[in-house]
């Protein structure tokens with residue numbers, strides 16, 4: 001019996017995605033998790049209370065986001081004016097929203113422009129809708145993208161331009177002017193602000209000027225609730241209505257909604273977390289800059305990308321050696337935008353975790369220096 005012939009177009013254009021580092025991390029709880037740009041601090045007491053407050057209601061279905069105006073109002077208040085509840089829909093993490101934007105707008109033959117390197121999931125889903133990803137290449141090897149690098153690739157087929165801002169994994173920002181000029185092309189523009197709280201340069205205010213601009217945000221990064229799976233989308237009400245037409249109903253659980261209501265109220269706590277992460281990022285950055293063989297990319301997010309070509313040690317070797325020493329990082333070897341094996345990324349954790357990872361990087365470099373002397 002041939003099942004594959006009976007599958008949908010989407011299945012024939014997809015593969016199972018296995019995020020191996022997350023498996024390694026859950027399987028080895030003692031590892032320091034510096035691979036997924038999560039917050040490594042535990043949730044606050046108030047979050048625990050919020051979860052407990054709904055445990056006796058888990059026999060009930062949640063309210064759908066389209067009718068739950070209270071939670072959309074809370075998000076609008078957190079983001080700031082002129083956002084209102086009508087500008088918002090919600091996803092089971094912003095991953096779901098990336099797919100939802102594609103599902104809402106992409107048709108066979110469409111092209112999606114994506115800077116390269118970028119967050120890998122932007123590349124995974126367009127083929128499911130018959131659309132093609134066109135890689136936008138950086139101007140130089142600094143992974144910065146000029147307005148021109150996008151504009152020159154726009155054709156009649158271009159439906160959507162997608163970029164994370166700050167860029168994951170590089171940590172760079174697109175300028176406000178670039179995003180405005182892209183919006184002026186009247187193509188749909190999706191800006192993923194997953195890490196925006198670490199740079200404080202949100203572009204959500206442009207939504208009132210540009211009805212083709214869509215912004216994604218998440219509670220997974222600065223707010224430290226990746227396990228809850230709660231992302232939100234900001235756009236003009238017409239786009240929100242179209243997205244809601246094809247969004248799965250009840251895609252946000254009773255627990256996720258209760259937690260989000262409480263988390264977004266704690267602005268002081270969020271600000272304090274951001275401050276700590278930025279301090280630890282500055283520390284990690286300056287320690288890495290002191291290693292002359294490293295190329296360190298200035299980051300506006302909660303991670304730092306490092307080029308290690310000049311060390312004579314591959315990114316995969318750094319990954320494996322750090323893993324043996326108890327630190328799980330992310331390496332980019334032969335991946336889209338990184339043809340070599342010479343870049344790795346470290347997420348920003350606690351001050352002790354940052355000191356520890358720096359100590360282990362020095363020990364790896366030292367080991368290599370000793371090995372090179374003994375082979376002379």
Ligand code: PMP
Nearest residue numbers: 093094095164168194218220231
């Ligand atoms: N966008 C970017 C740029 C990311 O890096 C990530 C996760 N690493 C996501 C979206 C997914 O976030 P969420 O947990 O909200 O699904």
